[in-house]
Amino acid sequence: MTHILTATGVTVRFGGLTVIDDVDLELRPSEILGLIGPNGAGKTTFVNVLSGFQKPQTGTIRIGDTDISATLPDERVRRGLVRTFQAVRLFPALTVAENLLAAGFAMGQSRRAAKAEIATLAALLDLDGWLNTEARALPYGVERRAGIARAMMAGPAFIMLDEPAAGMNHEEAMAFLSVMDAIRARGCGILLIEHNMDIVFRLCDRVQVLRSGKVLAAGTPDEIRNHALVREAYLGSAAA
Amino acid sequence: MTPHLQIEDVSVTYGAVRALNRLSIHAAKGETVALIGPNGAGKSSLLLAIAGVVPLRSGAVRLEGRDLAGQEPEQRVGLGISLVPETRDVFKKLSTHENLLIGASRRRLTRAQMQADADRIYALFPRLAERHNHMAGFLSGGEQQMLAIGRALMAEPGLLMLDEPSLGLAPVVTDAVYAAIATLRDQGTTILLVEQNAARAFSVCDRAYLMQAGQVIEEGSAETLSARGSVESVLFGRSAPAKELRP
Amino acid sequence: MTLLQMLIDAASVGGLYALTAIGIGLIFGVIGLVNFAYGEYIMVGAYVLLLSAGLYWPFAIGAVLVFVVLFALASDFLVFRQVRRAPPETLMIVSFGLSFMIQHIWVVMFGSLTKTVNFLPAINRSVEIAGLRIAGVSLLQIAATVVLTTVLALFIKYTRIGYQMRAVSENPRMARLVGVNSNWVIAVAFAISAVLAVTVTVLFVAQTGSMTPFFGVSLTMIGFVATVIGGMGSLPGCALGGFLVGAVTTILQMVLPPHLQPFREAFVFTSVILMLLVRPQGLIAVRSAWERV
Amino acid sequence: MPDQQNPLRDMAAWLWPWAVWAVLLLVLTLIFSQISPAMARITTDTLIRLVIVTGLYIFVGNSGILSFGHGAFLIVAAYASAWVTIPVAMKGVILPGLPEMLRGIQISPLGGLVAGVVLAAVLGLLAGIPLMRLSGIAASIATFAFFIVISVIYNNWTDWTKGTASLVGLPTWVGPWAALAAALTALLIAWAFQNSRAGLLLRASREDLVAAHGAGIRVMRLRLLAFVLSAAVAGAGGVLLGHNNGALTTANNVYLNLSFIVIAMLVVGGIRSMSGVVVGTLVLSVLAEIFRRFETGVDIGGVMLQIPGGTREVLLGLCMLLALILRPDGLSRGREIRVPGILRGTRPGAKTKKEEALP
Amino acid sequence: DDTPIVIGVASGQTGTLEPWDKGAARGAELAVDDINAAGGLLGRPVELVIRDTKSDPSLGPTAALEVLDAGSEMVLVACDYDFGAPAALTAISQGKIAMSSCAADAKFGVQGVGPLAYTQALATNGQGALLAEFAAEQPGWDKVYIMQDTAIEYTKSLCANFRKRWVDLKGEDSILGEDTWNGLNDNAIAGQISRIKSDGADANFIVWCGFTNNGAMMRQLRSAGVDLPVLASESMDGSHWIEAVPDLSDFYIAVYASIWGNDPDPKIAAFMTRFQEKFGEPARMGHVVTGYTAVEAWARAVEKVGSLDTTAIQTALDGFTGEPLLTGPSTYTPDLHINLTSPMLMMKVTNGKYEPIGRRAAEKVSPPEF
Ligand SMILES: Nc1ncnc2c1ncn2[C@@H]1O[C@H](COP(=O)(O)OP(=O)(O)OP(=O)(O)O)[C@@H](O)[C@H]1O
Ligand SMILES: Nc1ncnc2c1ncn2[C@@H]1O[C@H](COP(=O)(O)OP(=O)(O)OP(=O)(O)O)[C@@H](O)[C@H]1O
Ligand SMILES: CC(C)C[C@H](N)C(=O)O
Numbered sequence A: 001m002t003h004i005l006t007a008t009g010v011t012v013r014f015g016g017l018t019v020i021d022d023v024d025l026e027l028r029p030s031e032i033l034g035l036i037g038p039n040g041a042g043k044t045t046f047v048n049v050l051s052g053f054q055k056p057q058t059g060t061i062r063i064g065d066t067d068i069s070a071t072l073p074d075e076r077v078r079r080g081l082v083r084t085f086q087a088v089r090l091f092p093a094l095t096v097a098e099n100l101l102a103a104g105f106a107m108g109q110s111r112r113a114a115k116a117e118i119a120t121l122a123a124l125l126d127l128d129g130w131l132n133t134e135a136r137a138l139p140y141g142v143e144r145r146a147g148i149a150r151a152m153m154a155g156p157a158f159i160m161l162d163e164p165a166a167g168m169n170h171e172e173a174m175a176f177l178s179v180m181d182a183i184r185a186r187g188c189g190i191l192l193i194e195h196n197m198d199i200v201f202r203l204c205d206r207v208q209v210l211r212s213g214k215v216l217a218a219g220t221p222d223e224i225r226n227h228a229l230v231r232e233a234y235l236g237s238a239a240a
Numbered sequence B: 001m002t003p004h005l006q007i008e009d010v011s012v013t014y015g016a017v018r019a020l021n022r023l024s025i026h027a028a029k030g031e032t033v034a035l036i037g038p039n040g041a042g043k044s045s046l047l048l049a050i051a052g053v054v055p056l057r058s059g060a061v062r063l064e065g066r067d068l069a070g071q072e073p074e075q076r077v078g079l080g081i082s083l084v085p086e087t088r089d090v091f092k093k094l095s096t097h098e099n100l101l102i103g104a105s106r107r108r109l110t111r112a113q114m115q116a117d118a119d120r121i122y123a124l125f126p127r128l129a130e131r132h133n134h135m136a137g138f139l140s141g142g143e144q145q146m147l148a149i150g151r152a153l154m155a156e157p158g159l160l161m162l163d164e165p166s167l168g169l170a171p172v173v174t175d176a177v178y179a180a181i182a183t184l185r186d187q188g189t190t191i192l193l194v195e196q197n198a199a200r201a202f203s204v205c206d207r208a209y210l211m212q213a214g215q216v217i218e219e220g221s222a223e224t225l226s227a228r229g230s231v232e233s234v235l236f237g238r239s240a241p242a243k244e245l246r247p
Numbered sequence C: 001m002t003l004l005q006m007l008i009d010a011a012s013v014g015g016l017y018a019l020t021a022i023g024i025g026l027i028f029g030v031i032g033l034v035n036f037a038y039g040e041y042i043m044v045g046a047y048v049l050l051l052s053a054g055l056y057w058p059f060a061i062g063a064v065l066v067f068v069v070l071f072a073l074a075s076d077f078l079v080f081r082q083v084r085r086a087p088p089e090t091l092m093i094v095s096f097g098l099s100f101m102i103q104h105i106w107v108v109m110f111g112s113l114t115k116t117v118n119f120l121p122a123i124n125r126s127v128e129i130a131g132l133r134i135a136g137v138s139l140l141q142i143a144a145t146v147v148l149t150t151v152l153a154l155f156i157k158y159t160r161i162g163y164q165m166r167a168v169s170e171n172p173r174m175a176r177l178v179g180v181n182s183n184w185v186i187a188v189a190f191a192i193s194a195v196l197a198v199t200v201t202v203l204f205v206a207q208t209g210s211m212t213p214f215f216g217v218s219l220t221m222i223g224f225v226a227t228v229i230g231g232m233g234s235l236p237g238c239a240l241g242g243f244l245v246g247a248v249t250t251i252l253q254m255v256l257p258p259h260l261q262p263f264r265e266a267f268v269f270t271s272v273i274l275m276l277l278v279r280p281q282g283l284i285a286v287r288s289a290w291e292r293v
Numbered sequence D: 001m002p003d004q005q006n007p008l009r010d011m012a013a014w015l016w017p018w019a020v021w022a023v024l025l026l027v028l029t030l031i032f033s034q035i036s037p038a039m040a041r042i043t044t045d046t047l048i049r050l051v052i053v054t055g056l057y058i059f060v061g062n063s064g065i066l067s068f069g070h071g072a073f074l075i076v077a078a079y080a081s082a083w084v085t086i087p088v089a090m091k092g093v094i095l096p097g098l099p100e101m102l103r104g105i106q107i108s109p110l111g112g113l114v115a116g117v118v119l120a121a122v123l124g125l126l127a128g129i130p131l132m133r134l135s136g137i138a139a140s141i142a143t144f145a146f147f148i149v150i151s152v153i154y155n156n157w158t159d160w161t162k163g164t165a166s167l168v169g170l171p172t173w174v175g176p177w178a179a180l181a182a183a184l185t186a187l188l189i190a191w192a193f194q195n196s197r198a199g200l201l202l203r204a205s206r207e208d209l210v211a212a213h214g215a216g217i218r219v220m221r222l223r224l225l226a227f228v229l230s231a232a233v234a235g236a237g238g239v240l241l242g243h244n245n246g247a248l249t250t251a252n253n254v255y256l257n258l259s260f261i262v263i264a265m266l267v268v269g270g271i272r273s274m275s276g277v278v279v280g281t282l283v284l285s286v287l288a289e290i291f292r293r294f295e296t297g298v299d300i301g302g303v304m305l306q307i308p309g310g311t312r313e314v315l316l317g318l319c320m321l322l323a324l325i326l327r328p329d330g331l332s333r334g335r336e337i338r339v340p341g342i343l344r345g346t347r348p349g350a351k352t353k354k355e356e357a358l359p
Numbered sequence E: 001d002d003t004p005i006v007i008g009v010a011s012g013q014t015g016t017l018e019p020w021d022k023g024a025a026r027g028a029e030l031a032v033d034d035i036n037a038a039g040g041l042l043g044r045p046v047e048l049v050i051r052d053t054k055s056d057p058s059l060g061p062t063a064a065l066e067v068l069d070a071g072s073e074m075v076l077v078a079c080d081y082d083f084g085a086p087a088a089l090t091a092i093s094q095g096k097i098a099m100s101s102c103a104a105d106a107k108f109g110v111q112g113v114g115p116l117a118y119t120q121a122l123a124t125n126g127q128g129a130l131l132a133e134f135a136a137e138q139p140g141w142d143k144v145y146i147m148q149d150t151a152i153e154y155t156k157s158l159c160a161n162f163r164k165r166w167v168d169l170k171g172e173d174s175i176l177g178e179d180t181w182n183g184l185n186d187n188a189i190a191g192q193i194s195r196i197k198s199d200g201a202d203a204n205f206i207v208w209c210g211f212t213n214n215g216a217m218m219r220q221l222r223s224a225g226v227d228l229p230v231l232a233s234e235s236m237d238g239s240h241w242i243e244a245v246p247d248l249s250d251f252y253i254a255v256y257a258s259i260w261g262n263d264p265d266p267k268i269a270a271f272m273t274r275f276q277e278k279f280g281e282p283a284r285m286g287h288v289v290t291g292y293t294a295v296e297a298w299a300r301a302v303e304k305v306g307s308l309d310t311t312a313i314q315t316a317l318d319g320f321t322g323e324p325l326l327t328g329p330s331t332y333t334p335d336l337h338i339n340l341t342s343p344m345l346m347m348k349v350t351n352g353k354y355e356p357i358g359r360r361a362a363e364k365v366s367p368p369e370f
């Protein structure tokens, strides 16, 4: 059977502030699920919960039937659940190639297999010329793509991308659509956080909208685009 | 008439990498100038060079005709130059409010004046008001971006440099930011705007430069540039690292 | 001996450590510099006190204050300013090298033998309150710690230069980009830490009457341990850490059976490790010590 | 042909940076050990310090955590070797408190070395399990505390260590050549580790711990591995130290001072490369020796040059500061010796091949 | 043949041991002057070569090798077993005699270094017994409180030996309490003082086995109002720390020689005057005489056998019985290369003034156990 990533009843509080309030989410293989919402809605925090960087007050995370709520982040990666960071966070003193190699090694890949995978991903994400550049010297847009490549090195079953297209211009963003398709074609489920609505509406199978930690709406891109509350609270001119 | 900002023949290198190559641009007082170019074109490097945190290898940065060589970054802030860096760099261990206050470091303000200025920022970004006592490091990505912009505005700069201000912002907030940029422009602030979303930038700018590989390749008003279609061709090219000085 | 007396003794041994720890904690937690040379500020002050021992005591302290503040500022200007952007381990070794150098300059000037001076013997006398004995110096140490911690914590929290200090320590480049004169702000922090060092000097010399060019080292070491277990970036944490180390030492000294007494330090430092394992961010962890992802 | 595989050449390229230092050290040892017995001893001292710095580097350089605790491994290994190598007759007099089993045996120097290294590694493992959970300055302070604990125990564990007193009777088999062999081995271990998978992963975690977790790297395990390896190598240095002096003592913070000197050498050389280890150790050792000579007086062209007593340390400190101010990333700037073009060929990862692989 | 005979000094001319070792080296210099003034040794002039170990035990062998390179026939090493042993081991491995000026641990000798190692100190066995016997004679000193620094072997061994002899004389019950501190770490001893005040309330005197930082400890003790007599030994000698204690009184100490210009032994008094003349300052510790004696003893043995043959010199040294040296009669045996019963000068301090009480030697000394 195909495994599904499920989160149920997730609540996160910081002191008196409830940042995520009883949110459920389901992500299937080969599916692109958009997670959108105003700034500070709790999207990144939710990804932190899924990836194990944030312990929720309540809630369970499952892959298939296995409860992974108690596992550490690196363990979840080895179970096929990877993420990128909103602030990218490459290993600054390592070259792009070494960044990717490290991710491959962490999954126990052989040097040979890792190198082959690096070549594939570099071509996919337009990183070829940058492989021998130290990560700290990368321009912002390239840094983001390298971050995605590093996450993909793990050969994940589910990938959570936190604003992957930030810092890309319109043309690049369109090229990026094909990258997403390629990833999806590998059978990988994608959780996509993005403020670029062009991308979200073109790419996603489903969209879930968070506001103030609660699910405001969920449905197909078209339903969301026309959802009155979403238009007002979030989309503004992008709704056009 | 001397332009407000004049960049003459500026080169910037990082070790063996040349990020800017004898580049010249200018901006008149009150003008809004956009810088457009693919990843690695050197846009951020240019803003950092103007702010004084990366050294020039050659050329000069002039503000109202005066060469800024030897002026420390903090002194340039005193001259009215303010930067919103693309890495945001909010002070994580300071509260939101303190981050705003520190933006006004170079202005001799009373507490009341400072509070009034901060309130204007809160009006622009209501989200920050809700989080004014939060440690900035705990803010969400977009909230940090708002804070970085707000902090720069607190300096009441004569020359505002924005490096991808819409990065990570929700569409409604991006609208608000661009509305604010338009207001500042109308008030006479000179603005240097780096933006990936060319159409968005063109909606507010008077003039734009197209940059590639550390050089200006085209210059003109928004209309002429988009009419010529050169924007697409530049932006769609594959990005590659800047040329090394040595083989 | 009563339990209360034991606690008082514990506090009086901890007093000096606490005072040292807040000085170290200010530079360490606020400016982000591990300054091994802090102990040398204390040390050089003691020698100024030695040389000015003939003066009426407020003048002697004044002389120390002027000298040590200038000394600390000079160390910042000549050394630390040159390596502002260096990686942290380099900064640490720079401060270590500086500390080493100052010690040996003092050895060349004064010899490595203990020097003694009978400074303010009056405040060293014990006072007895309700059968409990406490040295006057210890009372002053405890009072100084409490007052200085409070004043400084408020200063850092609420003044303009206070948040500028925190900004500079976190991101010096960005601080300059918003117009903070980081050199000035750091100089102020050094000057304040020098004032704290002088407090330690005065009370230390009054308590022990002795000095060597090396006495700053063990104080600094304990100061660092105290700062880290107390909680970096929190001055009350530093003070608490200092009191704790002193207290644990004293209490162990009193409760350990004689054949285990020589192992006292082993017990003290085992408990340091345990505390760190339980609370890696320190006892009074400031919220900013955590990083969100 | 770019795709041609040449394992021998790859191997040579891999070894090159190490080999260059090995030859240099060999030549230096050859020259200096011949000058005089005192000079030979100074050479030995320097090489032993190189072993210790290398040991420290294996952990610090790759994990990015500054350890003040490695002195503990020197102590533990040196005493372990002493227990098994001091002649039985002497042990009866010097260490009557030692258990019968140890008192009755005397094994070869090599056996002593193995005993020391193994005990250091075991201690590294036991201490590492809790300590490696910490990061940053808390980890550094914890290693420092660990050092104090071990040193205080050895300082007062009279039956086994003679407490604060010197323990004598260690066979003095260590000379320049033994030390050189040890140093080269240690450097090779360090080199192999930093280029291994584990080495890369650990360096990644040094750069960004959160991202490392996010990439699935098991940081604690890797740190522990490096810690144990580094303890073992440092322990070997401790054993050599003991058998070079013929006496051991833990009194008066000798190991604490040594620890700081060793850390200083590492940082001055450059904490992020093996070359830094060698450069830092050699430069500081040579400077220390030169200044020491000046202190006792040097005859230059008939003029007696002498600096006042105690200035040696001042000058040494000054040189250290200058080095760090001029080169904050260490004298080596974190770089390794470049592999010459003929050896590099086109190894996997080199540019040309990648470009051909493009669609 | 008038090539000079070289005597090497490899000890801590700077660092922790400076007050002891630099003094000893200067004492040795005076001895060399004396020998040369009297026509040299075996008709040859004598010369001193000094190398600093920086008070770092691991630099000992290097310093020793250097003085041996310079042709040393004998090597004078540090005033302490732990600091001196490494240099001494190097010297004897090259077949030369190693002398410590004042390592008082009996291990410095055949058992702990080797048959060619000697020390001029009075063993802690003797020092402890001497203190106990002195105390037992003082009227009203019946109950003792013992304070011991745990930082080095010397202080531990001193206190242990005092204890042994004292229990012999006055019984176990006369010890009211014992406590320790660590001189290298502790700055404040409030807890220990409180305990003296409670447990030691009935004590008549305190035995204080201290190493460094004595001024700080005594200052705290006295200002806490503990005015009991304090009894100490040579490691606490010296003019450098007493100013820390206002009007130090009721302090008793056993020293090798008085540095205050009032040594009752005219030979020593004269020596101290010469010292002051030669070096322009008074000696800082009585230990200077042991540096002198080290050279004196070795030269005496050389003269006796008329050669520089190490084995012969060793035999001659081992034959010393009550050999009159500057510090008093000195005795060695083939397996004990340290004095057990030589005399020391007891001094009493009142208002910061050191007054000699008189030289005495212990009557009953328990031999060292190894
Ligand atoms: N560790 C924390 N401590 C306190 N508050 C936090 C913490 N982490 C997140 N928050 C708060 O929770 C809210 C949600 O943050 P989150 O980063 O999840 O938002 P987001 O939806 O990703 O927003 P954006 O689109 O701007 O990235 C924010 O207001 C933030 O201030
Ligand atoms: N710290 C650095 N060290 C070395 N090279 C650098 C550094 N910063 C930037 N570069 C190089 O300088 C060139 C220009 O980079 P810059 O960041 O200015 O580009 P950009 O136009 O802002 O790109 P983006 O649109 O992605 O932000 C790039 O080739 C980049 O690799
Ligand atoms: C205190 C020491 C430096 C001197 C003492 N005589 C000893 O043997 O150790």
Ligand SMILES: [Mg+2]
Residues within 6 Å of the ligand: A043, A044, A045, A086, A162, B140, B141, B142
């Ligand atoms: Mg987010």
Ligand SMILES: [Mg+2]
Residues within 6 Å of the ligand: A139, A140, B043, B044, B045, B086, B163
């Ligand atoms: Mg940029």
